[in-house]
Amino acid sequence: MPAQAIAGAAPPxxxxxxSQPTDSGRNWPLATVLALVAMSLLVQCSPAAQAALEFxxxxxxxxxxxxLLTGNFVHYxxxxxxxxxxxxxxxxxxAVGRASRAVWVVPLSAVAVGLGIQLxxxxxATYRGVSGVxxxxxxxxxxxxxxxxxxxxxxxxxxxxxxxAAKSVYEAVTGQVLLPTSAPPGVEVVNITPVxxxxxxxxxxxxxPPARQAGNGH
Amino acid sequence: MTxxxxxxxxxxxxxxxxxxxxxxxxxxxxxGAGLLIADGGLGGNLEIVEHNVQVTINNGIAVTEVTxxxxxxxxxxxxxxxxxxxxxxxxxxxxxMWIGGKEMxxxxxxxKRAREIYDSYKRVRRDPGLLEQTDYKTFxxxxxxxxxxxxxKVQVCYYQELDYDLDWATYVYPLAxxxxxxxxxxxxxxxxxNLRARSAVPIVGVTSPSHxxxxxVAKYDDVHFEASLETKAGDLNRDVVLAYQVSRPQTGIDVxxxxxxxxxxYLYLTLxxxxxxxGEHAGMDYVFIMDVSGSMADDGKLGLSRGSVAAxxxxxxxxxxxxxxxxxxxxxxxxxxxxxxxxxxxxxxTAFLASQAARGGTVLKPALAAAFQYxxxxxxxxxxxxxxxxxxxxxxxxxxEMGHAKPARAxxxxxxxxxxxxxxxxxxxxxxxxxxxxxxxxxxxxxxxxQAFRRKLLRPAAGDLTITxxxxxxxxxxxxxxxxxxxxxxxxxxxxxxGGGAVKVHVQAxxxxxxxxxxxxxxxPQADSGNPxxxxxxxxxxxxxxxxxxxxxxxxxxxxAEVIRLGEAYSIAxxxxxxxxxxxxGEYQRWKIERRNALRxxxxxxxxxxxxxxxxxxxxxxxxxASQQVTxxxxxxxxxxxxxxxxGAQQTANNNSSPPPGNSQPGDxxxxxPGGGGGSGGGPMEPLGLTIIGALGVAEYLRRRSRRCxxxx
Numbered sequence: 001m002p003a004q005a006i007a008g009a010a011p012p013x014x015x016x017x018x019s020q021p022t023d024s025g026r027n028w029p030l031a032t033v034l035a036l037v038a039m040s041l042l043v044q045c046s047p048a049a050q051a052a053l054e055f056x057x058x059x060x061x062x063x064x065x066x067x068l069l070t071g072n073f074v075h076y077x078x079x080x081x082x083x084x085x086x087x088x089x090x091x092x093x094x095a096v097g098r099a100s101r102a103v104w105v106v107p108l109s110a111v112a113v114g115l116g117i118q119l120x121x122x123x124x125a126t127y128r129g130v131s132g133v134x135x136x137x138x139x140x141x142x143x144x145x146x147x148x149x150x151x152x153x154x155x156x157x158x159x160x161x162x163x164x165a166a167k168s169v170y171e172a173v174t175g176q177v178l179l180p181t182s183a184p185p186g187v188e189v190v191n192i193t194p195v196x197x198x199x200x201x202x203x204x205x206x207x208x209p210p211a212r213q214a215g216n217g218h
Numbered sequence: 219m220t221x222x223x224x225x226x227x228x229x230x231x232x233x234x235x236x237x238x239x240x241x242x243x244x245x246x247x248x249x250g251a252g253l254l255i256a257d258g259g260l261g262g263n264l265e266i267v268e269h270n271v272q273v274t275i276n277n278g279i280a281v282t283e284v285t286x287x288x289x290x291x292x293x294x295x296x297x298x299x300x301x302x303x304x305x306x307x308x309x310x311x312x313x314x315m316w317i318g319g320k321e322m323x324x325x326x327x328x329x330k331r332a333r334e335i336y337d338s339y340k341r342v343r344r345d346p347g348l349l350e351q352t353d354y355k356t357f358x359x360x361x362x363x364x365x366x367x368x369x370x371k372v373q374v375c376y377y378q379e380l381d382y383d384l385d386w387a388t389y390v391y392p393l394a395x396x397x398x399x400x401x402x403x404x405x406x407x408x409x410x411x412n413l414r415a416r417s418a419v420p421i422v423g424v425t426s427p428s429h430x431x432x433x434x435v436a437k438y439d440d441v442h443f444e445a446s447l448e449t450k451a452g453d454l455n456r457d458v459v460l461a462y463q464v465s466r467p468q469t470g471i472d473v474x475x476x477x478x479x480x481x482x483x484y485l486y487l488t489l490x491x492x493x494x495x496x497g498e499h500a501g502m503d504y505v506f507i508m509d510v511s512g513s514m515a516d517d518g519k520l521g522l523s524r525g526s527v528a529a530x531x532x533x534x535x536x537x538x539x540x541x542x543x544x545x546x547x548x549x550x551x552x553x554x555x556x557x558x559x560x561x562x563x564x565x566x567x568t569a570f571l572a573s574q575a576a577r578g579g580t581v582l583k584p585a586l587a588a589a590f591q592y593x594x595x596x597x598x599x600x601x602x603x604x605x606x607x608x609x610x611x612x613x614x615x616x617x618x619e620m621g622h623a624k625p626a627r628a629x630x631x632x633x634x635x636x637x638x639x640x641x642x643x644x645x646x647x648x649x650x651x652x653x654x655x656x657x658x659x660x661x662x663x664x665x666x667x668x669q670a671f672r673r674k675l676l677r678p679a680a681g682d683l684t685i686t687x688x689x690x691x692x693x694x695x696x697x698x699x700x701x702x703x704x705x706x707x708x709x710x711x712x713x714x715x716x717g718g719g720a721v722k723v724h725v726q727a728x729x730x731x732x733x734x735x736x737x738x739x740x741x742x743p744q745a746d747s748g749n750p751x752x753x754x755x756x757x758x759x760x761x762x763x764x765x766x767x768x769x770x771x772x773x774x775x776x777x778x779a780e781v782i783r784l785g786e787a788y789s790i791a792x793x794x795x796x797x798x799x800x801x802x803x804g805e806y807q808r809w810k811i812e813r814r815n816a817l818r819x820x821x822x823x824x825x826x827x828x829x830x831x832x833x834x835x836x837x838x839x840x841x842x843x844a845s846q847q848v849t850x851x852x853x854x855x856x857x858x859x860x861x862x863x864x865x866g867a868q869q870t871a872n873n874n875s876s877p878p879p880g881n882s883q884p885g886d887x888x889x890x891x892p893g894g895g896g897g898s899g900g901g902p903m904e905p906l907g908l909t910i911i912g913a914l915g916v917a918e919y920l921r922r923r924s925r926r927c928x929x930x931x
Contacts, residue, residue, distance in 0.1 A: 094915065164906060
């Protein structure tokens with residue numbers, strides 16, 4: 001992996017240079033994240049768009065396959081959106097700041113979450129929320145940070161990932177929700193989506209890890 | 219002159235039962251719940267000296283137990299013939315007589331056989347009793363002999379589903395209806411009606427539109443209340459109407475079950491629309507077709523019709539248009555066009571309604587055809603027929619065909635007026651035309667019913683409804699095809715299931731044309747003795763469907779055997795099965811009649827006793843806090859805390875960690891469209907995830923800071 005792909009791999013030469021993305025001077029990954037945030041906000045303003053984009057098992061069976069992907073960017077009300085998309089914006093910014101290739105985790109995990117619901121959550125007829133993608137970005141960040149930091153920090157980051165994963169698997173197996181979530185009242189939390197998201201994110205980081213940062217003291 | 223008419227003339231027609239003080243004060247001519255005549259060619263003079271009604275309502279299913287004591291006022295024995303109407307959708311489920319001071323419970327037999335057995339006893343002047351269904355709404359009870367000056371106690375029990383309108387469940391005890399012409403009723407004696415109710419959905423209001431000043435209500439907690447009416451003198455001329463309002467904030471299902479260990483169980487599921495399904499509505503067109511034929515002169519039906527149409531018109535919206543067509547043998551339109559609602563059209567409508575008189579025959583078809591002329595391509599046309607459904611016999615098939623062939627953007631709604639209505643015809647006409655049938659009684663609150671009905675007219679909350687089960691073998695579901703889900707009116711489903719355990723209930727529906735699917739997970743018990751009434755209601759629905767399907771096909775022969783089997787197995791009186799009461803158990807054995815009903819009734823009564831005990835426990839607890847009773851009018855709105863002696867009782871209920879049998883299982887579904895919440899979603903942004911994101915953010919900040927300011931060597 002080229003060193004340039006890692007944000008901050010080389011000390012910035014100037015203040016203006018620091019504000020630029022580090023890989024090839026292009027900002028399209030961050031722009032993509034921001035575009036998805038904007039799209040989520042716009043979709044929230046249009047009930048018709050929400051209906052056309054949410055995960056809907058019956059509609060998917062009728063051939064509307066895009067819902068596997070787009071269902072992640074539709075939410076149940078503004079609070080649900082604020083919590084999920086807020087986290088997505090922060091995680092996306094951190095991830096693409098680390099490596100522009102991280103942006104591919106977003107569509108990959110979004111489709112995987114959709115397929116996961118389709119395959120393993122048969123009782124779920126409709127689904128909305130970017131939480132699965134959030135989990136994927138979280139896992140990707142934890143694994144890449146562990147790789148880059150190494151030592152006891154790596155143990156800490158991987159420990160955090162294992163804690164989240166254990167909790168998610170427990171919830172998926174038992175059907176219980178251990179901690180209060182951002183899901184609004186009346187919305188059934190689909191416990192398979194964090195598991196799928198975490199798995200995809202961790203897998204992506206392991207298969208194509210960012211290069212270990214040079215000069216970070218390890 | 220026929221023997222029967224001679225008998226009638228010679229008999230004292232003492233119909234009905236007891237009395238309401240208010241009616242006596244008004245001094246109006248009264249009619250009873252039924253007609254009691256001394257029959258059989260012997261003449262005689264009979265009266266009802268006691269009339270006690272016990273009603274138990276369990277999640278919208280009412281069990282009405284009517285106990286009456288007849289007295290022969292003459293010095294000779296007579297045969298009593300008591301004809302009585304039952305409310306729409308009611309199923310007679312028991313008939314008992316007291317013989318020698320002991321209650322003898324009736325058994326259900328094939329109608330012809332029951333009649334033969336009855337006649338064989340009558341010839342030797344012994345004590346049989348026979349209860350038969352004479353048509354879709356009327357039952358006859360024959361008792362022989364009633365000795366000179368003797369009293370005879372009988373009990374009839376019937377089950378019914380309550381009507382729901384705008385979340386108001388309405389119970390009607392019919393008193394304003396006679397079944398055999400006009401009779402006077404000046405009965406005296408004790409009349410008592412006691413109603414106990416429990417509901418899975420919280421009860422927020424109780425009222426009696428018919429007897430607000432006489433009914434006493436005590437509400438013990440959010441899901442239990444008791445109401446009573448008692449008087450000792452007076453005339454009865456109005457139905458007793460009691461209504462309670464339930465509130466389910468979110469669309470959901472509630473399930474109760476019944477069954478014995480080792481046997482297949484029964485489930486009763488209600489799907490109720492919540493607030494998230496309410497929406498904005500565009501204007502629609504309404505044509506009110508009002509029956510002004512001669513039959514509408516009976517029982518004040520025309521007055522009911524006038525009041526209902528006026529209330530419906532007043533409930534219309536600003537963007538709606540309407541027309542009124544009065545009909546007997548020919549239609550008479552009011553405007554000859556669809557008109558908007560304003561002061562001018564409203565006053566014209568009022569004058570038009572007032573000018574109508576009941577006369578002539580009933581030919582609905584031309585009026586319906588005239589109404590269909592108003593159907594247009596851009597607005598929905600609601601044709602609302604207000605009638606008793608007593609159309610010419612030859613016209614009914616043609617009407618049903620018209621209902622099928624209605625214009626694309628038209629629906630037919632039928633409002634049966636009064637208790638003496640052709641319910642099956644009106645229900646079938648509405649059902650076939652994508653609408654609903656509703657029924658108004660003399661004791662009803664027109665305004666409330668009209669508003670509720672209009673809300674249902676606006677649009678169904680959800681259509682193309684299907685409910686499927688996963689995880690438990692659920693079968694024999696009734697109805698096989700679910701109706702649309704309307705606001706304020708739950709969809710009911712009965713079924714049988716094998717085993718028990720966790721079950722996923724999948725609900726699919728179309729909301730605003732958008733397919734919606736929701737799932738809720740519940741547990742069905744292996745056994746539950748608390749809701750035996752749903753077993754008979756399941757069988758009754760099955761019988762009802764079989765007969766309706768056979769009528770549509772034009773031949774009943776193929777279903778009669780199954781109807782008789784179901785009637786005998788579940789002890790319900792049908793057009794093909796009757797109740798017979800014999801003198802003692804030996805006589806039942808002699809005729810090889812199984813005591814199925816005796817066993818079933820025992821189970822039913824145990825369950826009712828459990829409800830009663832539950833209510834009494836709640837009442838006792840509540841009375842320790844406050845011995846305050848509130849009359850019905852004060853309870854029509856949500857109960858104020860001070861007026862509701864339920865605080866202590868509620869605590870008791872909540873503290874009961876082991877729910878008694880009969881409890882329901884609720885499950886929220888939320889069929890809301892996007893923006894309204896509901897469905898399934900992800901929510902990982904819980905404290906753990908946020909903490910880790912925060913840590914990552916801090917780490918990133920420190921990382922970048924260290925890059926900007928590298929540590930000095």
